[in-house]
């Protein structure tokens with residue numbers, strides 16, 4: 001069941017080109033200087049609150065003109081618009097404005113980011129009453145053109161404009177642009193020029209989609225300045241990793257894009273490259289950009305066309321817009337991120353996910369020390385938005401990245417404690433550190449714990465009895481339980497990890513057998 005938001009476009013009575021923006025509340029501080037010293041710039045967006053279904057007859061009903069013409073999509077009479085507007089005035093605008101009548105503006109269905117249900121947004125437009133112009137510091141009037149300028153002419157510390165403004169007031173992409181997303185797929189364009197199409201993929205729970213990211217400027221220019229570009233084209237897609245069920249949709253997207261297409265893959269996991277063969281079949285002119293450690297893990301069936309090896313710092317020119325490749329190992333040893341320079345949005349691959357923390361792949365060069373380094377590298381870039389391949393765009397990049405650092409450091413403290421308390425196997429440590437977490441997540445967690453142990457060993461922080469790393473060899477073999485034949489057999493870990501399926505298609509009892517079989521004492525003695 002979807003949840004609903006009400007967003008308000010409140011026009012300035014003295015200048016109806018301007019509407020009211022509210023400074024968004026920051027996520028809570030960490031209470032530690034080390035993390036709180038990284039501060040994201042201010043974020044401004046339309047006033048918004050949750051829109052609940054009516055329970056019983058309302059005391060008074062607000063008339064929203066034009067709502068009838070949207071009734072096929074949403075029946076606004078069934079919602080408590082009155083309470084939502086009161087909440088916006090009291091809690092968001094602190095009673096600072098009075099308003100007149102309302103008009104239905106737009107209804108936007110969120111794309112399938114997951115893991116929870118989509119959040120649908122009803123936009124209504126109204127005009128405030130003159131005489132209430134003394135706005136709080138947290139509110140300001142702004143025009144759509146000024147918002148667009150802020151979004152497209154970004155400096156690392158400049159204020160930012162949020163996605164409600166973009167989807168509600170700036171997005172007319174469906175009419176104007178030449179390339180098309182099939183109608184039944186919802187997508188999001190944020191920041192302008194960066195389009196995310198979540199497509200069903202073989203990814204790990206709790207997610208079920210991979211964001212296909214598309215850049216295809218409407219008015220491509222030839223401007224190249226004096227920059228040397230490693231590749232150029234009229235369109236770029238990132239991580240075509242959708243499931244074969246969605247290959248027809250991917251084909252349609254690729255067929256509608258300009259022929260001069262650049263394909264960028266952040267890393268080789270199947271949920272990021274499953275659609276590559278479709279791209280090469282329907283656009284043989286396309287060129288692939290990837291790190292060499294990624295490329296050597298991609299088979300000829302997936303890609304046999306042109307390929308350019310990148311190692312980080314290369315510039316790519318797409319329709320006159322500049323993108324910059326960022327080497328970001330940690331999740332794997334070939335993992336790359338991509339910065340869209342004009343909006344300063346950073347596509348982070350699987351380094352971050354929309355919710356929860358990312359899993360590192362120990363069988364493909366995943367490395368915790370590199371992961372920490374890449375996280376700091378991202379923070380130095382001061383991105384205005386983080387675009388993960390699974391889940392929603394993150395609007396508080398530095399806060400999110402600091403949260404990852406803090407979380408991983410506290411995991412390492414717990415691991416040391418577990419070992420000091422007698423943990424001998426990976427299973428012991430996982431059971432200790434993740435005792436509060438649903439057991440279904442223990443397996444992907446085990447991969448991270450293993451890398452944390454390596455990281456602790458490198459820093460000489462492991463308790464003495466486990467302080468000498470030997471090899472990862474015992475971890476490259478997993479026990480696979482065949483429930484039909486009731487037998488165990490040995491399978492390489494890569495058959496699970498490189499498919500990106502981790503725990504999702506393997507029975508729970510098998511994982512316990514696997515975990516118990518990983519005796520840390522054999523590898524750290």
Ligand SMILES: [Zn+2]
Nearest residue numbers: 267269331350
């Ligand atoms: Zn991955």
Ligand SMILES: [Zn+2]
Nearest residue numbers: 203269271350
């Ligand atoms: Zn992934």
